[in-house]
Amino acid sequence: MSVSPAMTTETPDVIEEPSLLRDTARAFARNRMALVGLCFVLILVCVAVFAPLVSPHDPYRVALDEQLLPASTTYWLGTDNFGRDVLTRILYGARISLVVGIVPSLISLLIGTFMGVLSGYIGGKVDFVIMRLADMMIAFPSLLLAMVVMYTLGANLFNIFIALALVGWAGVARVVRSQTLALKEKEFIEAARANGTSRATIMFRHIFPNVVPTLIVLFSLSIPDAIMWESSLSFLGVGVQPPEASWGLLISRGKEYLFQAPLVAIAPGVAILLTVLAFNFVGDGLRDALDPSMKD
Amino acid sequence: MLMFAIRRILVSIPVLIGITAILFVMLNVIPGDPVALLMKEHASPEVIARVTAQMHLDDPLWTRYFRFLSGALQGDLGTSIKLNRSVTDLILKAFPNTLYLAACAAVVSWVIGIPAGILSAVRRDSFADRFFMGFSLLGVSMPIFWSALLMQYVFALKLKLLPVSGFYGFEYVIMPAIVLGWSSAGVIARLTRSSLLEVMRHDYIRTARAKGLREVRVISRHALKNALIPVVTIMAIQIASLLSGAVITEAIFGIPGVGRISINAIQARDMPLLQGSVLFATVLVILGNLVADILYSILDPRIRSQMRKGAQ
Numbered sequence: 001m002s003v004s005p006a007m008t009t010e011t012p013d014v015i016e017e018p019s020l021l022r023d024t025a026r027a028f029a030r031n032r033m034a035l036v037g038l039c040f041v042l043i044l045v046c047v048a049v050f051a052p053l054v055s056p057h058d059p060y061r062v063a064l065d066e067q068l069l070p071a072s073t074t075y076w077l078g079t080d081n082f083g084r085d086v087l088t089r090i091l092y093g094a095r096i097s098l099v100v101g102i103v104p105s106l107i108s109l110l111i112g113t114f115m116g117v118l119s120g121y122i123g124g125k126v127d128f129v130i131m132r133l134a135d136m137m138i139a140f141p142s143l144l145l146a147m148v149v150m151y152t153l154g155a156n157l158f159n160i161f162i163a164l165a166l167v168g169w170a171g172v173a174r175v176v177r178s179q180t181l182a183l184k185e186k187e188f189i190e191a192a193r194a195n196g197t198s199r200a201t202i203m204f205r206h207i208f209p210n211v212v213p214t215l216i217v218l219f220s221l222s223i224p225d226a227i228m229w230e231s232s233l234s235f236l237g238v239g240v241q242p243p244e245a246s247w248g249l250l251i252s253r254g255k256e257y258l259f260q261a262p263l264v265a266i267a268p269g270v271a272i273l274l275t276v277l278a279f280n281f282v283g284d285g286l287r288d289a290l291d292p293s294m295k296d
Numbered sequence: 297m298l299m300f301a302i303r304r305i306l307v308s309i310p311v312l313i314g315i316t317a318i319l320f321v322m323l324n325v326i327p328g329d330p331v332a333l334l335m336k337e338h339a340s341p342e343v344i345a346r347v348t349a350q351m352h353l354d355d356p357l358w359t360r361y362f363r364f365l366s367g368a369l370q371g372d373l374g375t376s377i378k379l380n381r382s383v384t385d386l387i388l389k390a391f392p393n394t395l396y397l398a399a400c401a402a403v404v405s406w407v408i409g410i411p412a413g414i415l416s417a418v419r420r421d422s423f424a425d426r427f428f429m430g431f432s433l434l435g436v437s438m439p440i441f442w443s444a445l446l447m448q449y450v451f452a453l454k455l456k457l458l459p460v461s462g463f464y465g466f467e468y469v470i471m472p473a474i475v476l477g478w479s480s481a482g483v484i485a486r487l488t489r490s491s492l493l494e495v496m497r498h499d500y501i502r503t504a505r506a507k508g509l510r511e512v513r514v515i516s517r518h519a520l521k522n523a524l525i526p527v528v529t530i531m532a533i534q535i536a537s538l539l540s541g542a543v544i545t546e547a548i549f550g551i552p553g554v555g556r557i558s559i560n561a562i563q564a565r566d567m568p569l570l571q572g573s574v575l576f577a578t579v580l581v582i583l584g585n586l587v588a589d590i591l592y593s594i595l596d597p598r599i600r601s602q603m604r605k606g607a608q
Contacts, residue, residue: 132310132311132314133314135311136311136314136315136318139311139315139578139581139582139585140315140574140578140581141537141540141574141577141578141581143544144540144543144558144574144577144578145574147543147558147562147574148319148322148323148570149322150562151323151326151562151565151570152322152323152325152326224437231439232439232440232441232544235439235441235544236543236544236547236559236562237563238562248439248441251439251441251442251445252441255445255548258445258448258453259449259453262449265442265445266442266445266446266449269438269439269442269445269446272438272439272442273434273437273438273442276437276438277433277434277437280433280437
């Protein structure tokens, strides 16, 4: 059928090419809570990066004559048992929480994706071994496993990364494996195989890009988990060590003075709560925008 | 059914053995001499050597692992270094306290979670739905140790309604049970809601409505029966995770349970005690998952028939 010149001029000038990024951004922008969460996260990142500039005081300055002061215009959230400004320490704590939220999540994503794609695509014995290993890691109660790792390696920030990555990779591997199994049956993979493409190329050039949307969702939802785990470990004394300002550690120290100066313990908890909520909103928004099938 | 249960149990055995191996290796490759670390500068090299030999710490790793495994199979988890008592006895003595706390927390989570989930599903997108879902999101976004402190501050220190901590009667369990139960109530509420919404889409619910049944009856007699199947199965997993996850709650409220044993063991660097308590908690989680899977197949005839087909 021939197309008359008149008809072609009626078609819109610009036909948008489908773009995952643009579609996702639009769907995300429609979700109000996700936007609120994103704003909070961006502010938090700025606070963490520019902590020395935005903090009213020095986080490590000890002033024994200013212990446990109530909130005032000088110390907006009061001072702790060493006379240090609580607000400043919370602002500095954002640094640790963000780093701990992001780094271990990235590590567990990397390991989990590698294991998941390998397990799903190769199958057979490799699949059996990797999945049984994942079963074991998932059967461990996460907090206890993290505690055991910290016990063995020693309590510091770097070891928290290892502990949390060890706790997190198995869940990622399971999700990625099931996606790989589904993708493996698709025609484009079959075509690549028929073309003589190597297994490694198929796994990492063809399957991996299709798993990325899920990985973004998993990543954003694992950040709040990691922040919670770090604060729990630090609260129990096997995480970040003093005088560093981790929110969990601040609460742990502040609980001794709950009666005299409740803000010392309560304010960092609000910071954790808001941060975890914000990341959850962003994660939910991304999930709805990128992969609605993961909902519920 | 029986075949499924047996197969499921058989699959758990290698997982369990693997876990003991991972745990053992993790706890026994600590850099430095554990005995010297434990006894610090007080002990002479001779004493350290004697204790090391007594604890068989100079044997190869795999010999020690098989000794540990065969002991564990017979219920012997070794001896606590610090307390010089049987780890099994210490755990069994603490376990009823943890069980009591976990049971109370589970009841709290059901009493809040299930009705909240039902109401949210029935009145979808209403104020009640948003309120309950917001409440449950809050429950899972709050660190347990922080909500525990808040409760201690409000109900014990300010209002003086409940004791701050300790374990001498029912009133001592109220706050810990609420703190622990609230976080899992959120999970139960969300699951109940999504499961009920899913079931309400089915044809047989439309039929029930078309028959002229009242909405209350449609939900209580027809929809809930199916909607609660996943909820009941998650309960088995949840109780296991409450039992093993009460670590923080027990530490804050001073409840002498298994979780506190793990914390004390870490603080005292008491390796056998830590190893035993973590293994105990992990076995509980595996058992919980096992019970959940078997329960699921008992409660849901569809799964049962799928399994029968699979077996043929």
